[in-house]
Amino acid sequence: MRTASRAGLVHPLHVQYDWRASEGQQPIHAEDSSLTTGRRLLYLLRTMRPKQWTKNGFVLVGLVFDGKLLELPLTLTALWTLVCFCLVSSSVYILNDLIDVERDRHHPRKRLRPLASGQLNPGLARSAMFVLAVAGVLGAGMTNIFVGLTLAAYLLLNAAYSGYLKNLVIIDAMMVAVFFVLRVAAGSIAVEVSAFSPWLYICVSLLALFIAFGKRRHEIVLLREAASGHRTSLKQYNLPFLDQIIGVVTTSGLISYTFYSFEAETALADPARMMLTVPLIVFVVFRYLYLIHVEQRGGAPDDLLFADRPLLAAVVLWVLSVVAVIYLR
Numbered sequence: 093m094r095t096a097s098r099a100g101l102v103h104p105l106h107v108q109y110d111w112r113a114s115e116g117q118q119p120i121h122a123e124d125s126s127l128t129t130g131r132r133l134l135y136l137l138r139t140m141r142p143k144q145w146t147k148n149g150f151v152l153v154g155l156v157f158d159g160k161l162l163e164l165p166l167t168l169t170a171l172w173t174l175v176c177f178c179l180v181s182s183s184v185y186i187l188n189d190l191i192d193v194e195r196d197r198h199h200p201r202k203r204l205r206p207l208a209s210g211q212l213n214p215g216l217a218r219s220a221m222f223v224l225a226v227a228g229v230l231g232a233g234m235t236n237i238f239v240g241l242t243l244a245a246y247l248l249l250n251a252a253y254s255g256y257l258k259n260l261v262i263i264d265a266m267m268v269a270v271f272f273v274l275r276v277a278a279g280s281i282a283v284e285v286s287a288f289s290p291w292l293y294i295c296v297s298l299l300a301l302f303i304a305f306g307k308r309r310h311e312i313v314l315l316r317e318a319a320s321g322h323r324t325s326l327k328q329y330n331l332p333f334l335d336q337i338i339g340v341v342t343t344s345g346l347i348s349y350t351f352y353s354f355e356a357e358t359a360l361a362d363p364a365r366m367m368l369t370v371p372l373i374v375f376v377v378f379r380y381l382y383l384i385h386v387e388q389r390g391g392a393p394d395d396l397l398f399a400d401r402p403l404l405a406a407v408v409l410w411v412l413s414v415v416a417v418i419y420l421r
Contacts, residue, residue, distance in 0.1 A: 132213070132216065135206035135212040136212060136217065136220055138206050139186050139189055139205065139206050139207060140182035140185060140220075140224070141185045142182075144181070144394045145178045145181070145182075146394050146397070147272070148177040148275060149174070150272055150275040150276050150279070150296060151174040151177055151276070151278055151282075152170055153275075153279060153296070154170075154280030154283055154288050155167065155170040155283050156414065156418070157292060157418065158283065158286060158287055158288050159287070159418055159419070160285070161415070161418075161419065166283045169235055169282050169283055170279055170282055170283050172231070172235060172282075173232060173235060173278055173279055173282040174279070175231070176227075176228045176229075176231040176232040176235075176239075176243060177243065177246075177275060179224045179225075179231070180224065180225055180228035180229060180243050180246060181246075183220075183224035183225035183228065183247070184247065184251075186218075186221040186224070187221055187254050188250075189205055189206075189207045189217070190217060190218065190221070191254050191255065193214075200314070201392075225247055228243060228247075229243050229244050229247065232282075238281050239281050239282045242274055242278040242281060243278060246274045246275075246278075249267065249271070250271065253271075258324075258325065259325050260325060261325045261328035264325045265301055265308065266301070268300050269296075269298075269304070272300040273297055273300075276292070276293060277293075291348060291349075291352035292352060294348045295348050295349050295352060298345035298348060301341045302341045302342060302345060302380075303393050305334055305337055305338050305341060306338060306380065306384045306390040306393075308326065308329055308334055309331065309335070309338065309390065310384065310388065310389065310390040311326060312326055312331060312334070313331070338381075342377055342381065346373065346374060346377060349370065349373055350367070353366040353369065365417045366414070368413065368417065369410055369413045369414055369417065372406055372410040372413060373410060375406050376403065376406045376407060376410065379402055379406060380396075380403065383396060383403070
């Protein structure tokens with residue numbers, strides 16, 4: 093009996109108290125010392141969020157729209173800049189998870205993240221965060237000092253965002269737009285674009301706002317009364333306001349892209365041909381609105397893109413159409 097009772101005991105250092113345990117949900121465990129190195133690296137990779145590296149594809153916007161995609165040296169430079177951005181953005185994701193670890197434990201999805209669930213040691217996460225940030229900034233600086241400075245600015249602004257700015261209503265979404273613009277700017281500087289239209293910066297900004305406000309709406313619907321416990325700024329939002337501002341951003345974005353299609357100075361032989369891509373953009377936006385309002389999705393835009401086949405197909409067709417318009421003369 094004594095042996096059996098000891099076998100059934102759990103050492104107090106191996107389990108952290110979690111309010112979910114009393115509600116029939118899985119408690120959060122401290123990092124298991126028996127984890128293999130491979131398992132720790134897997135949890136670290138999950139915290140780096142490789143699925144969200146798709147956002148860094150905006151680094152290539154300048155290369156594509158300036159008509160330089162077929163110039164191998166410039167393409168390699170742009171791809172290297174993208175890799176550096178992936179390193180820096182992963183360090184930012186780790187920082188965000190370290191800061192929000194307690195709040196994430198109140199979220200139905202984010203509580204399963206390696207840091208929030210206790211699967212990843214915070215010390216290992218901090219070390220990886222530092223290495224990734226330094227490697228990304230220095231790597232970009234090797235290409236162009238101004239690209240390195242752009243990534244450094246991205247890193248510092250994200251630190252400010254994670255620490256404070258994301259708690260400010262409207263500012264939180266506007267900062268997301270700034271981060272997307274910095275991606276485009278870094279790629280444009282790296283390949284020294286000559287005919288890149290400012291209209292595309294506006295379009296990218298409005299797209300980022302559209303996604304950010306859509307995500308806020310999803311979180312309010314999903315978390316309800318507990319929303320402000322997960323994200324402080326959510327207590328200052330409500331659905332009518334978000335629906336209205338999403339409508340404004342949607343309209344502005346479509347108009348801006350249409351203006352770009354007709355009037356922008358680009359690498360196009362006939363800029364008006366870009367108008368052929370407008371219907372695809374309209375479908376992408378309307379499909380995303382449908383997913384937000386009807387299917388109550390939108391909390392993870394990167395997952396949504398690959399999970400919804402009509403949306404993914406439209407985005408792929410738009411990319412192919414843009415490439416065809418610019419490069420098939």
